[in-house]
Amino acid sequence: MDAESLPYALDLVAGSGICLSPEKRAALRTSLLLVQRDYRFEQVRLWGRIRGIRGAYYIAEGLGPDRAGPRSRLYSLNCVDWSLLPPPSGEMITSTAALKGRFQGDPSYEYENYDKKEEGEKPYEEEIGVMVKEEIRLVITVDQIDKAVGIVPRGAYIKTPLGIVHENRSFEGLSLTEAKKLSSYFHFKEPVNLKNKTLLEKADLDPAIDFLDSLEHDIPKELKLGPPTWKLQQKGQQKLKDQE
Structure with a gap:
């Protein structure tokens, strides 16, 4: 959904039961236009919303001259303040592959991800837990959804x-x-x-x-x-x- 025509686009999807309060609709349009100005994007789109247990992530993406080129993605918890997400990498995909369940709604929340033992390792060796922030999981989830259904x-x-x-x-x-x-x-x-x-x-x-x-x-x-x-x-x- 383009930031400039966001109110009309939200009206089109409201029939499916997906709707926002008037306050959030107004805040989204105003804040996304400010994001477009501050980051100097040619176009800013509302990507969607990912619900969590404690809150929801509102995802936006900024586009440059090349529409098929790399995209800058941002997220917000209140539809006003936006934070830039890091670009996805192979290391992020590996560290979040085993994570399941709902999002918490807190980007600083850390998941404890255990590395699987390889063949030949001693059974009494303790597994080493790797802490993965939910912000990293959000990056990979958005990227995988975009590649699968874009x-x-x-x-x-x-x-x-x-x-x-x-x-x-x-x-x-x-x-x-x-x-x-x-x-x-x-x-x-x-x-x-x-x-x-x-x-x-x-x-x-x-x-x-x-x-x-x-x-x-x-x-x-x-x-x-x-x-x-x-x-x-x-x-x-x-x-x-x-x-x-």
Whole structure:
């Protein structure tokens, strides 16, 4: 949600039961515009809210000239004061991989994470506990959610010959036919499958638009809800084929 149009965007999602008090709505819009000015971002968006036991984290992200470039993320506990989150790293991912359960709502809260013993270690050796702050867990959680569900429609962003990604101002949305296709949606992150395609497969792609990985060949992970989700996707594709 863009900071400038935040009140209208919040009204659109209020029908799902997700709403904020008038005080927080006003504080969010004012404080985010101040963040945009102080940090000199081209655009500031409200990423979302993560609820904890003692409080909630309000997450915002600041964007620069390259919309696909690194993003600066901030969090607030009161919708007024914002703190900059550090960029995610491999060490952070390793230290927070075993953490489960709800957030506490306190960025200074420390989790005690025990390293797993490797094969060959003596069984009587005590496990060494590593203290991990909840702020670090928040960084990794937001980053993983963004990579997993960050999806944009085809044509919403364009890539210049210099490699910079901009919003396509002439994009007016997908047609009804295109909106039903998985190939019309992209993961808004660094492409992986696109790099493995052959030149023949890339022949029909537009480098200015098709520079991200499509959802067309996604396979859900083997989780408890994975197989049913994949079946629903297959049924949806078969239904579309029948309609065509």
